[in-house]
Amino acid sequence: MRTNTGLWWLLAVFFLVVAAAYTVWNIIAHPNLPWYNAIEWVGSVALLFTALMGALIAFYIGRVHRAQGGELPEDILTSDIDDGDPELGEFSPWSWWPIVLAFSAALGMIGLAVGTWLMPIGIGVFVVAIVGWVYEYYRGYFAR
Numbered sequence: 001m002r003t004n005t006g007l008w009w010l011l012a013v014f015f016l017v018v019a020a021a022y023t024v025w026n027i028i029a030h031p032n033l034p035w036y037n038a039i040e041w042v043g044s045v046a047l048l049f050t051a052l053m054g055a056l057i058a059f060y061i062g063r064v065h066r067a068q069g070g071e072l073p074e075d076i077l078t079s080d081i082d083d084g085d086p087e088l089g090e091f092s093p094w095s096w097w098p099i100v101l102a103f104s105a106a107l108g109m110i111g112l113a114v115g116t117w118l119m120p121i122g123i124g125v126f127v128v129a130i131v132g133w134v135y136e137y138y139r140g141y142f143a144r
Helices: 002-029 041-068 097-113 116-134
Strands: none
Touching (some): 002 041, 097 116
């Protein structure tokens, strides 16, 4: 995890340098304009925010690394695969309900874009998908 933190800090510094170079390059490329009109603001701000987001992720990963009190099994070269294999839960590999749920989300987004009359249909499909997914193991082939 320490390597990940270092890589994110490196990426943040890289984008900060690129943002400065991009801004200076735009000022140099347009000598006949005042400096505040010569800057291409969208690219400069986007690169600056990319650097800030990289710094945010690096800071977060560094804090998590410090809080966990040691290295993860994935980061130790002498660890086995089973050392970092926790129980992740129970998953339904043959479940169709996530696809129905995604369809209801798509229907809702289309309803926002095209017409509000599709929203109640999307909400109805959403309710059916959530109920079907939650109660999937209570009846039928997968009942327990």
